[in-house]
């Protein structure tokens with residue numbers, strides 16, 4: 001049974017003619033980490049605020065832990081929903097110590113708030129900084145305090161708005177993994193909002209992608225990346241190469257050469273072959289492969305991107321391992337081991 005269920009949620013702000021959230025339905029399973037991704041204005045934060053009770057939908061219902069918390073004009077107030085929030089800027093109280101920040105939201109009826117706060121701070125790996133103030137901590141540490149403060153009252157669900165956006169790139173990789181481990185250790189269900197596909201794919205169990213208020217696809221990261229349901233989702237997770245191709249009985253004619261593919265006979269008109277840089281491979285031998293001229297090689301440490309041009313100057317990018325040596329102007333032979341086929345016109 002899902003811990004959270006949204007059914008046909010619509011939300012418009014004021015006089016706006018567009019929906020910020022448009023007929024969105026999904027379930028979240030207990031213990032799951034769900035990422036909401038989308039570009040700016042896609043409705044991510046609005047969804048989070050609707051779940052938290054900071055906004056009310058125009059239509060739709062929301063259930064949390066088996067209880068209907070929103071239905072029609074009725075709703076359970078925010079403070080009764082038992083939702084933990086981590087805000088983008090952490091929103092720690094600057095004049096309170098770390099321990100006081102975390103103790104703040106814990107009700108006395110739950111036991112000894114200070115003891116619970118200390119246990120939660122230990123859980124997030126902050127054992128020595130109880131009496132420091134937020135400004136005395138690094139960004140990553142402040143974020144762990146915010147997380148401790150949100151989970152200490154034992155909420156039903158944890159909501160995080162852009163939790164990684166204030167961290168520099170070096171820290172981000174480490175913090176993502178730490179946060180995921182802490183959340184998994186507590187078993188808490190969590191939803192976080194991000195515009196960064198790397199955050200979503202590496203941290204979440206499932207990812208929901210929003211565009212203009214519509215839910216496009218919700219699935220595990222691998223499926224979203226490998227089997228996007230539409231071009232928007234496919235391009236959101238990294239630009240794809242496009243090669244224009246003419247189908248025949250045996251395969252596709254392209255400006256890089258002929259590609260054997262029995263699928264080609266299904267198509268009557270020109271098509272686009274769409275593929276990610278890692279779905280191609282530059283090979284040493286001349287054979288069945290297609291080919292072009294290497295025009296640029298970019299080295300990234302973990303990999304290289306090789307730009308290959310046809311005779312007209314049309315380019316595709318292929319990802320290769322970092323150890324291989326390529327020379328610009330040389331001819332490169334490559335093959336595509338995976339591509340999507342779309343009608344071109």
Ligand SMILES: Nc1ncnc2c1ncn2[C@@H]1O[C@H](COP(=O)(O)OP(=O)(O)OP(=O)(O)O)[C@@H](O)[C@H]1O
Nearest residue numbers: 013014020038039040041042043044045046047195
């Ligand atoms: N308080 C508000 N009043 C009016 N319009 C709003 C309000 N909050 C959001 N919107 C509009 O609703 C739409 C969705 O906004 P929302 O903040 O949910 O998107 P988002 O995906 O979280 O964007 P971002 O990544 O920029 O935070 C946008 O068109 C936005 O302009």
